[in-house]
Amino acid sequence: MTAAVGPVSGTLFYIGPAGAAPASPDLWIAVGDINNLGDIAAQFAEIKVESIGSGDTFSLKGNRDYPNFALTMNRNDSDLGQIAIKTAAAATRGTLYPFKVVENDGGTAIWQGEVFGYGPAYGNTSAVRMIKSSVSIRPSTLVITLSV
Numbered sequence: 489m490t491a492a493v494g495p496v497s498g499t500l501f502y503i504g505p506a507g508a509a510p511a512s513p514d515l516w517i518a519v520g521d522i523n524n525l526g527d528i529a530a531q532f533a534e535i536k537v538e539s540i541g542s543g544d545t546f547s548l549k550g551n552r553d554y555p556n557f558a559l560t561m562n563r564n565d566s567d568l569g570q571i572a573i574k575t576a577a578a579a580t581r582g583t584l585y586p587f588k589v590v591e592n593d594g595g596t597a598i599w600q601g602e603v604f605g606y607g608p609a610y611g612n613t614s615a616v617r618m619i620k621s622s623v624s625i626r627p628s629t630l631v632i633t634l635s636v
Contacts, residue, residue, distance in 0.1 A: 496525065498592030520570065525557075528589075535550040554627055561621075573606060576602075579602075584626065584629075586600050599629045599630040
């Protein structure tokens, strides 16, 4: 039985080769040493409607906005997944890569997007060196499967 609330610990993040999501599980590369995973939740813009005649103000649901999936990794220059993210960040603008999140209870999210940047992030003296990147989400490719 799946718990209604569970930890993020154990969730895995993968990148595939440029193009469509690979059919073979062997082509997905796990990104290691992840410190913080991003957010895939779409948000809707608020459209305020004001009417002088009635004196009312109300809101309508506007365009849907998918955030960039922010990714923070503990820097590991030998991790194949981090190397793949760095390579994808350097790819030609418009090159789409498949991404997959596998939750520890079996839920998945798969989509295509571009990698926006790859660079160091520094903290205080008690922090490890980190890498920050973000991945766009193409809404037409996003498939979320909840665990059963």
